[in-house]
Each structure stands twice: as C-alpha cells, then as structure tokens.
Amino acid sequence: MADKEQIIRISGVNPLKCMKCGKCTATCPNYDEMEYHPHQFVYMVEHGEIDKLMASESVYKCLTCFACVERCPRGVEPAKLIEAIRTEAVRRQGCNRLKADDIPARIDDDMPGQALMMATRKYTR
C-alpha cells in the first residue's frame, strides 16, 4: 500500500497549493470516463485516501495530456499526481494493467509502435 507521503514525493506535487477552483476537471478531455475527477484526486490525496484512488478505474483513464497541468492557476499539476498513484498501483506484483497476452488482440496493422511503447510505459512496470 502506498502512503500519502510516497505519492507526494514521487509526484513532486503539493496538494495544499490547490484552491479548489475545479479548472482541472473542467478542462479534462476524458472527464466523462472518470469516477473520481482530477480535482478529487488532489483533494483525496490531501486527505490520505490513497487506497480508494488506487483501486479505482479512474486512475487508468487519465490521458496524461497535461491540459490540467498547463491550465491550473496554482501550478498544482494534477496529472503528475494521478500518474504517481497509477505507478504505485502497477508496481505491485502481478498488477500490470496491460498484460503481454492481451496485446495481440489490441493491435492492428496500422497501429504505430509508438502506441505500444507509450502504453507499456504508462500501464506496466
């Protein structure tokens, strides 16, 4: 289990900087796929609710597009926080989000190698 301090350390994000304006969630292009939205990640990390976030599908729905990072008026960088929680989740033994056996079914003849490399980086350890 990852604790709050570990998430803060590897993300480099200080959730206390957040002024709860909600702009990160308002600007997130994948907002509608998430149970917990970017602003909730920030709030829940601040309150130590890491296990709940790690168990949620929402952690895999962030596109790491950095729209929230660029547009946060307080420089909180929510996408880095979400990736830190995802990284801790997939680092647990047997918890890779993308399994090697699943890959053939998910690729086609046009898919660039870039997609596979990026997905491997973002969903596995």
Add this chain to the structure above:
Amino acid sequence: MTYTYFPGCTLRTKAKDLDHYLRISAEKLGMELIEPADWQCCGGAYSNAKDEIANKLSSVRIIMDADKNTGKVLTVCSACHNVLKRVNDDLKNDENFAFKVNNYMKPEVPYSGNVEVIHFLEALRDEVGFDKLASMVVKPFTGKKIAAYYGCLLLRPGKVMAMDDPENPVIMENFIKAIGGTPVIYARRNECCGGYAVMEDPAIAAKRSGAIIENAKDMGADLMVTACPLCMYNLKKTGPDTGIYYFTELLAEALGLKED
C-alpha cells in the same frame, strides 16, 4: 545547418511518410541531417514519477551522443520530441536525476549541458525561417483551408517544451501560411486525441478524436495536418474521410518534391 537527426521507431515502420518527406524537404532547404549509428527507442513516453530513472536512459544516450558531434538533436515525431526535450531538461536542471544517471552511465566525458533538442517545425521557423521557406514554394496551397492539429505532446508542459504559447500557438499556422494555405483556428487544436489510451479502451480514442475532427470541419477545414503518428492513427480510425496528413507531406508537395 547540421543536425543529429533522430527519426524514432515509428518513422521506420508505420510513419515512413513523415520521415521520407522530412528528409527530401530538409535537403532542399539546405539542412544536413546526420543519423546516429545504431540508435534505439527514445523511451516512448516520459515517466512522470520522479523515481523512474532507468526508462529515461535511452533518451540520455541519444542526447549524450549528440553532445559529441552537432550539439543539436532534431526530431519530428511528437512523442520522441516530448521525451527527449523533457529528459534533456532533467539532465540540466534536476541534480538528483543527473547524479544517478552519471553514476550509472559513467560517461567518458561528462554531459556539457549544451545539447538542444529541437522539433523540425522549430528548425523551419528559427533556422530556415518561414519567409525563406515561403520564397521557395513552387506549388502553394492557395485557397486551401488547413487545420493544424497540435495535440498534447508538442506543446506541454509549456515551460519545458518552450516551443510556442501552449494555449494560443501560432507555429503550425505560420507554417501553413508559408506554404500558401489558409490556417483554420478551432478550439480543440491542442486537445488530446486519446493517445495511448487506445490500448486501454479504443472507444475513448474514438470519442476524443471524433470531437477534434468534427470541430475542425465545423470551422471549415479542407485538410488537417499533424506531426504525431499516434494522433494520425487515432484520427484516421474515426472514419475514411478525415483528410489528415503529416505536415511534412504538405511541405514536400509545396516545394515541388512530391512524386505523383
């Protein structure tokens, strides 16, 4: 103008057009490209967790190799460009990262910190110059409404990529003007196509990319241009009639270099 040109894995396979049209255009524009021997993957995506070091070493090797010759890494794939620029920034500004990298790599000559990672669009703007490019155009895209699709990787994080204003970019629009076209400004030009999430759930990429194409068409675009093979893939998957091209293909065509 001599560059260490890093094409990246996808430009050898699914994005050969992006590479081919860059090479013939660069030659015409007087840019000399030196491709490093035995280059390997850039790493694919930048890992944001601060304790992820090993998966950034492939980018470190490319940067240290360029340090020994041209001092300039030229890239065109949005993903390679993003990873290389961010790792170069870490080498220069993150002492803990640089310390661990040097302990592991033990380079014969320490990294000078002087390597620049630049995108081909930046080289066109800053070193060739859009005015000079415009003067060399023989087949202008006169009357064509062209929508630049930036996506996420080219511009963000803005402080590190430092390519253009991340919220109101002009570099691709100015490129479109240089080749004689009319740029189309639309709201979603710097929003994400769904990216690597296509491996997690193709429906996500279809929704995100569909909204981008719809927005560009609503604003009157005849064509769209991108620098990213994954954006290209996700946008093309939304339908047969997307009219999206690599910007290098339009460049080569404008310079009269495209074979029919």
